[in-house]
């Protein structure tokens with residue numbers, strides 16, 4: 001009975017034991033398998049880390065074609081011939097922010113982002129401008145956030161306020177009309193001061209006299225990627241005078257007569273400025289098909305409404321301080337369009353640099369990811385995004401690069417062509 005009983009017990013438990021042993025062995029195998037996978041993960045990530053650790057700190061992509069069609073199928077195979085672990089000496093340049101006290105939080109967000117992505121290695125000065133005195137909180141927090149020197153300047157009223165020759169009656173009428181028409185910032189007086197200041201006065205501020213280059217930063221912007229080089233250095237080495245990341249179409253209702261004023265300027269100054277064929281004039285006026293797209297709106301003038309988005313710009317102050325730009329600005333300013341209409345500093349800068357510079361003095365920074373609501377730009381190459389630790393996807397909805405409302409393809413077509421760093425680097 002006892003014997004039968006134990007056999008019976010064995011009979012029941014044998015399959016269970018077998019099952020348990022089977023599960024145990026399987027687990028062992030799985031553990032092995034996962035260990036192998038883990039190992040391969042470790043090896044892969046180690047490879048990536050080594051590669052990018054050394055290349056992240058480089059300053060150029062020597063032989064990489066940085067265009068929208070540079071894709072790398074296997075990022076780990078992405079190699080560069082040179083990599084410099086060297087941080088070059090600072091250029092004669094400052095980061096520049098025009099900002100209100102009330103925008104402190106947004107200013108700090110922008111600073112945190114640019115410091116992390118670029119300036120913590122270089123410690124460029126931060127220059128803050130305001131039409132009213134900065135308050136103590138603002139100064140304290142931004143000084144603390146800056147890795148370089150922080151300095152503050154008050155804009156003189158004559159550089160900010162409406163000039164006395166503006167017809168106040170007409171101005172008020174136009175404000176109401178544009179407000180009623182629903183034009184963005186159409187009813188704002190301070191926005192107009194800001195646009196005119198940024199068009200013709202920022203570079204005259206004495207605090208900037210000591211610098212050759214500025215990098216404009218606005219509150220609430222984001223830099224998506226590590227900077228692969230010092231853009232100021234690129235500007236100097238390559239003789240660039242204006243740099244942008246995003247280009248798009250302007251709202252025509254903000255500049256109905258701007259192009260008329262530009263044509264007057266061109267008539268008067270013909271022969272003393274670059275001939276149209278040598279400047280980027282064609283970028284402003286071509287309205288042909290690009291890829292699949294015509295300009296998204298039919299403009300009422302020869303201006304196709306393309307402009308560089310000036311909330312990001314890196315520029316040569318000596319160009320803006322020079323006589324040619326001064327003359328250009330003054331010939332527009334006298335028309336009153338900064339107030340009777342709502343001319344933006346973006347089209348004014350863009351037209352100015354396109355008429356007065358050669359296309360290859362203007363640079364498209366292809367690999368500096370950036371966001372200012374509602375648009376962004378993100379490197380198209382997967383390897384570049386990994387390499388620069390970008391936090392964006394090139395197919396994000398806000399990424400405008402090759403969307404129909406972007407003018408970038410027009411810059412490729414009628415501006416300086418498609419590449420930026422494709423040439424050999426000058427040896428220095």
Ligand SMILES: Nc1nc2c(ncn2[C@@H]2O[C@H](COP(=O)(O)OP(=O)(O)OP(=O)(O)O)[C@@H](O)[C@H]2O)c(=O)[nH]1
Pocket residue numbers: 097098099100101103129130131132190191194217218219311373
């Ligand atoms: N000190 C000062 N700065 C201003 C004033 N208005 C605008 N700014 C700054 O000028 C820049 C452009 O103004 P924004 O309000 O950002 O204009 P925008 O970029 O066209 O529009 P949004 O960013 O979409 O609002 C920002 O750096 C602002 O901080 C002002 O009245 N005083």
Ligand SMILES: *[C@@H]1O[C@H](CO)[C@@H](O)[C@H](O)[C@H]1NC(C)=O
Pocket residue numbers: 073074077
């Ligand atoms: C990447 O490298 C591996 C191993 O060296 C090679 O087998 C593979 O073909 C390479 N892939 C590409 C896209 O070059």
Ligand SMILES: *[C@@H]1O[C@H](CO)[C@@H](O)[C@H](O)[C@H]1NC(C)=O
Pocket residue numbers: 167168169170173
């Ligand atoms: C100012 O504008 C108003 C309204 O358009 C106009 O009637 C007036 O003549 C203008 N004044 C001058 C001095 O031009």
Ligand SMILES: *[C@@H]1O[C@H](CO)[C@@H](O)[C@H](O)[C@H]1NC(C)=O
Pocket residue numbers: 092209210211212318
């Ligand atoms: C920096 O630029 C300013 C303005 O062009 C110039 O006066 C100054 O000499 C430059 N400083 C250096 C160190 O090059």
Ligand SMILES: *[C@@H]1O[C@H](CO)[C@@H](O)[C@H](O)[C@H]1NC(C)=O
Pocket residue numbers: 282283285286287413414
């Ligand atoms: C723009 O470039 C295209 C292609 O090179 C050319 O056919 C066209 O004439 C240019 N547009 C202007 C306005 O020059």
Ligand SMILES: [Mg+2]
Pocket residue numbers: 218219311372
């Ligand atoms: Mg803004």
